[in-house]
Amino acid sequence: MTMVANLSDKMLVPQPAVVVGRTQESPSIFTLKLRLEDGAAQAAFRHSLGQFNMLYLPGVGEVPISIMSDPEDQQAIGHTIRAVGRVTNRLAELQIGDRIGLRGPFGRGWPIENMKGRDVVVITGGLGCAPVVAVIHYILRRRADYGHLTIIQGVKKAEDLIWRDQYAQWNTHPDTHVMVAADEGGPLWPWHIGRVTDLFGRIPMQPDKAMAVMCGPEGMMVVSAKMLAEHGMPEENMFLSMERNMHCAVGHCGHCQFGGAFVCKDGPVFSWPQVKGLIAHRGF
Amino acid sequence: MNLPLGTLRFLGFHKLHELFGELQFRGYRCMGPAIEYDAIVFRELASAKELPRGVQAEQSPGQFRLTRDPRNRYFAWANGPQAIKPFAFAPRESLWQVQRDQEGALKFEPLAPQPAKTAIIGVRACDLAGLALQDAHFLKPPYPDPNYEIRRKSLFLVAVQCAEPAATCFCASTGDGPTPQSGFDLTLAEMENGFVISAGSEAGTEVLAALKLEEATPKQVQEAKEQGEAAAQKQSRSLPGRDLRPVLMNNLEHARWDNVAARCLSCGNCTAVCPTCFCHAEMDEPSTGTGESLHVRQWDSCFNEGHACIHGHNVRPDTRTRYRQWLTHKLASWHDQYGRSGCVGCGRCITWCPAGIDLTEEIAALGVNA
Secondary structure, rough: OOOOOOOOOOOOEEEEEEEEEEEOOOOEEEEEEEEEOOOHHHHHOOOOOEEEEEEEEOOOOOEEEOOOOOOOOOEEEEEEEEEEOOHHHOOOOOOOOOOEEEEEEEEEOOOOOEEEOOOEEEEEOOOOOHHHHHHHHHHOOOOHHHHEEEEEEEEHHHHHOOHHHHHHHHHOOOOOOEOOOOEEOOOOOEEEEHHHHHHHOOOOOOOOOOEEEEEHHHHEEEEHHHHHHOOEEEEHHHHOOOOOOOOOHHHHOOOOOOOOOHHHOOOEEEHHHHHHHOOOOOOO | OOOOOOOOOEEHHHHHHHHHHHHHHHEEEEEEEEOOOEEEEEEOOOOOOOOOEEEEEEEOOOOEEEEEEOOOOOOOOOOOOOOOOOHHHOOEEEEEEEOOOOOOEEEEEEEEOOOOOEEEEEOOHHHHHHHHHHHHOOOOOOOOOHHHHHHHHHHHEEEEEOOOOOOOOHHHHHHHOOOOOOOEEEEEEEOOOOEEEEOOOHHHHHHHHHOEEEEEOHEEEEEEEEEHHHHHHHHOOOOOOOOOHHHOOOOOOOOHHHHHHOOOOOOOOOHHHHOOOOEEEEEEEEEEOOOEEEEEEEEOOOOOOOOOEOOOOOOOOOOOHHHHHHHHHHHHHHHHHHOOOOOOOOOOOHOOOOOOOOOOHHHHHHHHOO
């Protein structure tokens, strides 16, 4: 029987990966560096910024996790993970030398090549968002290739901002502005107190050419897209990473559907015009 | 010796057992209609003698009742709850197995299904259309699904024209029936004393040639054609168009969604009987002590509470958003995904809904702006 499908497709069946590095970023956030055990598979692994892998713990389950490492780093695959659920809580227990399963990379990433030479506005909300942090790291490593970099983050309370040191460190890079707003400040809060939307007027950008990358609560992204448009950014220059339930990552299981899109393969990164019609309706 | 596709022959009732015999000779187990729990399901049949004869299914919203067919035909029932979907997309199956050795190393092994060659006798036009949509979903590049493909390729489909559509049927309005057009190996149109039979595939022509049947007479052919047209005429339900994207997507906050949500039990029966619904959950089945785990998938439903859950947040926390997801996917976003509606007009979701919700009625109500 001739088959079009391949039973051993590495996108369908995990490959063994070993934990080669582990960093505790905050009480609930940790970064794993993974290497595929098969050296040839590791050498052949290529991802684009904004794609994700399915990480698998035998007997526990699989979860989609954004790839954090630089696409040019072929030594290891980095994932920053928040321990929030059944599988991620168990992933948090992993130590160097432990083995897990890995499938990927999946989905469409950020249009990072199109961002070259342009001002970039990174908008993130809630508890910080790995897909955009990967963009920040990517640009900071190639600082001269990009224009102004503005990082905007809103939190409810000052203590909700995790990775405070990292925001301060990003702010020291040339042509890089970190703008954080907390509705409620706190002791030694160095950033803005008030609404995150207050900050949009202060973004150093050439709005018709600048590009935005967003990740976080959808309500925040809806408001941000509207504000950016008001400040002159064309809608097709705005991109966001969507989050939906994912089981298979290959567009079969149906959980991640957003209208006609399968977020796992048509996303997770979308341009704003692709999603704006549906994102405003709760329930898609 | 092969026959050209489209050759029309006549299979008398007295020769029906020869069709079973020929398929069995070629290594197929024959699945056909059987009565179980007062409904019609597909079960393995040893011979044509086991086919239920003179059985009809009276269907209406939330109702399915077997009745007697006065003409005593074999295929006077329109359809039962079970489409042929489970034969290609298994309700539950293992995808891979992983073994952890004493040093902690992992060994993954894909698990291929090993289905028996299966001939399904009595496949309806709606089921064929449903299968074509499942093919489009599961076999689409870049990640065609091997488990689906293996099961799919084990099938030999003997279709049958619907002469007695149920009151819940509306395949004529979706363009999928009641006469099978493609996707079958053999197709039958039941007459007073036999079937007009023709082949739709190479495998089908081989079986047809081996049966050594008489040619169908022009009168029989004409009668079969008219029977199909009459069956289409008999259908009382319909959808108001093939592409209902405007009706649905321009009415996402219509009051009717609240109305239907008050009746819908969010039970998922509609998705379980739907021949095109493809959602499934993947999960792990840990072993007890042997170090092995199985990764399995099983049918899931967008009406289940966990379907749209991401950590700490349920994208669809209520019945209104779940019913809207189901209907907008089926009749609107399916066009964006696969170039046509995901509804084949079988009417099963109407019959098997315990609350008797009728999607054709919901669509009509949504078309009226509140």
